[in-house]
Amino acid sequence: MAATKRVTVTTLQKMKEQNEPIAMVTAYDAPSAAVAEAGGADVLLVGDSLGMVVLGYDSTVPVTMEEMTHHTKAVSRKSQRALVVTDLPFLTAHLQKDEVLKAAARLLQEGGAQAVKVEGAHAVLSGIEACVAAGIPVMGHIGLTPQSVHQLGGYRIQGKDSETAQRLLEEAQTLEAAGVFALVLECVPEELAQRISQELTIPTIGIGAGRGCDGQVLVYHDLLGYGSGGRVPSFVKTYASIGEAARQGVHSFVEEVKSGRFPTEEHVFRLDPAVMEGLYGGRTSDGSDL
Ligand SMILES: Nc1nc(=O)c2c([nH]1)NC[C@@H]1CN(c3ccc(C(=O)N[C@@H](CCC(=O)O)C(=O)O)cc3)CN21
């Protein structure tokens, strides 16, 4: 079988040049990676949103390098075609250059990712530049940066006034100059995201950033309608009702167990009658006929 060629940072650059939209989906484990790839996602993002979506934290702030590495390993084991990108968790990109490099290298070497994503701009620039210089592709992320939720005062749209809109445009240009290969724009007005996307040579990938971006990303569980982690943001479109299907499936199993309808003949293993004969003379241990 011919090996499928993996999506690379160069592929994404060409997609922008040819006006071909980029589809990125989060993946946190082997089954979500397999489904997202089979569905045709170009990029699998091992997002630190996994802390909220699959680990039950109430923000992405508690997520550790151990957790990101653990989940990245599961995703990269199942991924063959998509570009695997992993979030550097809270604070990591703000450390000394050599610590940032070690963390990013761990996600590539141990985790099996092909790139890392870093939230922020000026405060994390030296870490980003060190990674790029070392051959580690970096995806930027500006606008609503969830690791700063305590400073932002909630998950709010960013860049609504002229001052913050101008700042976001400058951050985007600074990140492109620093060598990031793509940029996530989260929760910014459509007009601003479109303007940034036109100004930049590298592709932008939007989440709650409208139609002018070069690609779109959503959280796997949001787009599939898992409906477990409370309210979904208003920019989410739900393409399936997996949560409801899952609840119904478990409910049917429980009902059949409790009513004795499961298991049936087709789900059991039988013993050869001759072997059965040798056991307690064909009787069960308490003497009754089987
Ligand atoms: N399941 C999930 N999906 C996500 O997209 C996601 C996470 N978790 N966890 C990490 C961050 C947090 N994110 C969020 C969470 C909430 C909103 C939200 O409620 N936004 C409001 C906008 C409020 C305003 O008008 O400023 C919305 O209505 O969508 C946005 C992004 C995005 N990320």
Ligand SMILES: CC(C)C(=O)C(=O)O
């Ligand atoms: C929502 C995306 C962009 C993300 O950073 C995450 O899933 O952690």
Ligand SMILES: [Mg+2]
């Ligand atoms: Mg993230």
